[in-house]
Amino acid sequence: MSDGEIVESFVVPVHPHTVLAPQQNEGWSKLRAAYDHAAEIISNSGADLLIIYSTTWPSIIGHQMISDPNPEWVMVDHDFHDLGSINYSFNIDAEFAALWNAENHSRGLQSRCVNYRGFPIDVGSVVALTLLNPDNKIPAVIVSSNVYADRSETTVLAKACRDLVKKTGRKAVAITAMSLSNRMFTEHIEAKDDRIHSLKDDEWNRKILEFLTEGRLEDVGQLSRTIQQQIRVQKVVNFKPMWWLSAMNENRNDLTGEVLAYEAIHGAGCAVVHLNPTPSGVGNKEYDEDEVEVFAGERGVLDNIVSSEETTTLSTAGSGPELWNPTNAEGSVNTDAAPKPVGAYPHARRVGDLLYLSGVGPRQPGTNAIPGGPIHDGDRKPLNYDIKAQTQAVIDNISRILEEAGSSIENVLDVTSFLIDMDRDFKGYNEVWADTLGKVGPTRTTLAIRALPTPIAVEMKVIAKI
Amino acid sequence: MAKGEIVAGCLAPHPPHIVYAENPSQNEPVAEGGWEQLRWGYERLRESLKDVDYDAIVVLSPHWQTYIGTHFLGLDNFQSLSVDPIFPNLFRYHYDLNIDVELAKQIHDKAHDAGLTVKMMTNPDFRVDYGTITTGHMFRPEWDKPLVVISSNRSRDYYSVEVMQEMMIELGKVTREAILESGKKVVVLASNSLSHRHFTTESKIPEDMSKEHITSHAMHLWDMRMIDYMKSGQCQRLIDEMPEFTEQAIAETDGGAFTWLLSTLEVPDYPAILHGYGTIIGTGNAIVEWPVYQHKGE
Numbered sequence: 001m002s003d004g005e006i007v008e009s010f011v012v013p014v015h016p017h018t019v020l021a022p023q024q025n026e027g028w029s030k031l032r033a034a035y036d037h038a039a040e041i042i043s044n045s046g047a048d049l050l051i052i053y054s055t056t057w058p059s060i061i062g063h064q065m066i067s068d069p070n071p072e073w074v075m076v077d078h079d080f081h082d083l084g085s086i087n088y089s090f091n092i093d094a095e096f097a098a099l100w101n102a103e104n105h106s107r108g109l110q111s112r113c114v115n116y117r118g119f120p121i122d123v124g125s126v127v128a129l130t131l132l133n134p135d136n137k138i139p140a141v142i143v144s145s146n147v148y149a150d151r152s153e154t155t156v157l158a159k160a161c162r163d164l165v166k167k168t169g170r171k172a173v174a175i176t177a178m179s180l181s182n183r184m185f186t187e188h189i190e191a192k193d194d195r196i197h198s199l200k201d202d203e204w205n206r207k208i209l210e211f212l213t214e215g216r217l218e219d220v221g222q223l224s225r226t227i228q229q230q231i232r233v234q235k236v237v238n239f240k241p242m243w244w245l246s247a248m249n250e251n252r253n254d255l256t257g258e259v260l261a262y263e264a265i266h267g268a269g270c271a272v273v274h275l276n277p278t279p280s281g282v283g284n285k286e287y288d289e290d291e292v293e294v295f296a297g298e299r300g301v302l303d304n305i306v307s308s309e310e311t312t313t314l315s316t317a318g319s320g321p322e323l324w325n326p327t328n329a330e331g332s333v334n335t336d337a338a339p340k341p342v343g344a345y346p347h348a349r350r351v352g353d354l355l356y357l358s359g360v361g362p363r364q365p366g367t368n369a370i371p372g373g374p375i376h377d378g379d380r381k382p383l384n385y386d387i388k389a390q391t392q393a394v395i396d397n398i399s400r401i402l403e404e405a406g407s408s409i410e411n412v413l414d415v416t417s418f419l420i421d422m423d424r425d426f427k428g429y430n431e432v433w434a435d436t437l438g439k440v441g442p443t444r445t446t447l448a449i450r451a452l453p454t455p456i457a458v459e460m461k462v463i464a465k466i
Numbered sequence: 467m468a469k470g471e472i473v474a475g476c477l478a479p480h481p482p483h484i485v486y487a488e489n490p491s492q493n494e495p496v497a498e499g500g501w502e503q504l505r506w507g508y509e510r511l512r513e514s515l516k517d518v519d520y521d522a523i524v525v526l527s528p529h530w531q532t533y534i535g536t537h538f539l540g541l542d543n544f545q546s547l548s549v550d551p552i553f554p555n556l557f558r559y560h561y562d563l564n565i566d567v568e569l570a571k572q573i574h575d576k577a578h579d580a581g582l583t584v585k586m587m588t589n590p591d592f593r594v595d596y597g598t599i600t601t602g603h604m605f606r607p608e609w610d611k612p613l614v615v616i617s618s619n620r621s622r623d624y625y626s627v628e629v630m631q632e633m634m635i636e637l638g639k640v641t642r643e644a645i646l647e648s649g650k651k652v653v654v655l656a657s658n659s660l661s662h663r664h665f666t667t668e669s670k671i672p673e674d675m676s677k678e679h680i681t682s683h684a685m686h687l688w689d690m691r692m693i694d695y696m697k698s699g700q701c702q703r704l705i706d707e708m709p710e711f712t713e714q715a716i717a718e719t720d721g722g723a724f725t726w727l728l729s730t731l732e733v734p735d736y737p738a739i740l741h742g743y744g745t746i747i748g749t750g751n752a753i754v755e756w757p758v759y760q761h762k763g764e
């Protein structure tokens with residue numbers, strides 16, 4: 001099977017006018033024609049999967065994916081109910097949704113599949129799927145937009161999806177159902193009087209479309225926060241769809257872009273934009289925001305008894321040692337999915353079929369937060385910490401390093417563990433061990449030591465086979 | 467015709483979890499209880515009003531969100547299945563509710579005359595939001611009184627809490643006038659939580675109460691401050707501090723329901739009855755009654 005890929009991408013508008021009333025306004029009919037044109041492009045692309053990120057489906061518990069293979073109902077818009085109803089019956093790729101869900105979890109995201117009769121599919125997804133996939137020929141997946149998510153969470157969501165597209169050999173179309181400027185008139189207007197709400201909104205919309213025409217998708221992604229402040233009604237914490245779409249396209253800036261239509265719907269800026277992966281020759285622009293591979297925020301909110309201020313002590317109070325980039329001598333194995341070293345050494349080193357890991361602690365990659373809390377604060381005042389959470393985090397970090405090396409936790413042969421307080425912590429550490437590495441069966445030696453370089457209570461030194 | 471009246475006003479929050487925990491026959495999922503503090507609060511509220519006579523319930527829910535003015539359900543009956551788009555695992559409720567279209571139209575017309583943007587919703591396929599249904603069920607599970615259902619105009623998102631309050635105070639006034647003119651006895655319900663920062667994770671058993679607590683101490687302090695004002699009859703202070711509360715506690719008062727409620731009651735200066743307080747997936751929720759029937763003629 002050849003590698004899968006994103007064969008086309010689209011930005012499409014959400015309001016029901018393009019389905020229910022295109023004839024009432026010239027702009028609406030142009031948007032509809034553009035939608036139909038987009039459907040044709042998709043049909044000719046050989047795509048076998050449509051992936052919709054919808055801004056009109058908010059979620060709270062991470063991201064949600066529809067996994068009902070054939071959701072059917074009648075959709076009525078909350079505002080534009082007088083335009084009529086849209087009956088829908090969609091063809092959903094439930095298997096892809098389930099796999100995506102698993103990928104999300106492996107990257108630290110909360111997510112879940114929803115498969116309930118009568119689940120109200122949001123207006124943006126209903127409009128987009130109705131028009132882009134009129135005969136339901138191509139199976140689709142729909143993902144929500146988490147109200148609290150910011151750039152890292154949204155980007156990681158897309159990366160999980162993109163990897164899966166590659167792995168499963170799919171030819172996928174990435175679609176964001178969204179408005180550009182989303183300010184609508186707050187009064188009823190006659191269809192013929194529709195226009196973009198304000199000149200400022202119009203100028204910003206045109207600027208975004210100019211970027212997209214040049215294929216500069218990542219640049220628009222990096223403007224997301226500015227766009228949110230300038231032309232978005234502040235319903236959610238940020239303007240996210242461009243982060244998602246850009247990450248789906250490998251954060252590229254040299255796509256081939258084409259605006260199929262740009263018009264107003266009840267004041268909001270609505271566009272159908274086509275982005276093709278063929279390099280446009282504009283060239284990659286500077287990419288200055290960090291690449292993020294794993295989501296490390298908000299983990300275990302329910303279970304963690306230590307407050308967020310405490311878990312971030314290490315990174316904010318500046319009490320810990322300086323962080324280093326891992327060294328890279330022959331056979332070194334390093335990953336962004338593990339915490340940065342506190343000295344000049346790699347995460348692991350391979351010799352023949354054996355992997356030798358540097359001492360691994362519980363710090364989280366990226367944030368440096370310590371699950372279960374640090375052992376003391378910035379002033380070295382002792383804090384209450386959870387040894388079980390720390391031990392589990394050590395084992396998770398070991399797993400990630402082993403996976404980077406093409407191995408896994410199942411292949412661990414020998415472990416030396418270091419505890420800073422044997423009396424207090426041995427029991428909890430031993431319990432977590434029994435549930436995890438204890439089941440794998442490596443040899444083990446546990447030592448009490450006076451201190452570790454960061455405010456952690458446990459570290460492990462591992463030898464594994466490939 | 468006798469003059470109509472508002473017999474009571476209540477803060478009656480709608481997280482679907484509490485209907486889920488009650489296991490009514492209308493809801494598909496099954497729970498092992500949970501959120502008892504709030505469910506007992508609703509029990510006390512129902513008990514408190516059991517001898518109070520009324521004809522209709524007027525409810526404003528933040529989950530029918532409209533950007534183009536305020537809308538009113540405008541057909542006699544709505545029946546369907548309501549699935550919560552955020553917690554579909556907890557709430558899939560088969561509803562059958564009657565609307566007092568006459569009263570809805572009277573409030574609509576008065577609001578229109580006062581210069582507010584309004585619209586009657588007459589599409590029979592429309593699905594009633596889960597907030598309205600949850601509040602409706604918890605307040606009166608018999609579903610034997612007709613409702614007036616008012617949408618939440620998102621003027622806070624478009625402008626500010628101050629503009630939202632101005633519009634909701636006006637909507638509250640005309641709601642009151644229309645009720646007085648209708649000759650009907652009415653209960654008004656604001657369907658919203660107080661502090662509104664959710665956990666973004668859910669425990670394996672959603673009703674596992676060992677996992678339930680407020681998201682942060684600051685949220686708790688805000689909720690208690692607002693509840694103190696309610697209990698001590700200082701509703702003007704509630705309105706005065708609503709902008710800060712709404713912003714700092716990310717409160718669900720952003721939907722306007724609470725301001726509207728206080729306005730329908732002419733910003734009461736008598737103590738409200740606190741029937742219960744509890745958290746739901748980290749958000750703060752209070753069940754509060756303003757017993758207008760006890761303060762007639764004052």
Ligand SMILES: [Fe+2]
Nearest residue numbers: 481528597718
């Ligand atoms: Fe709510």
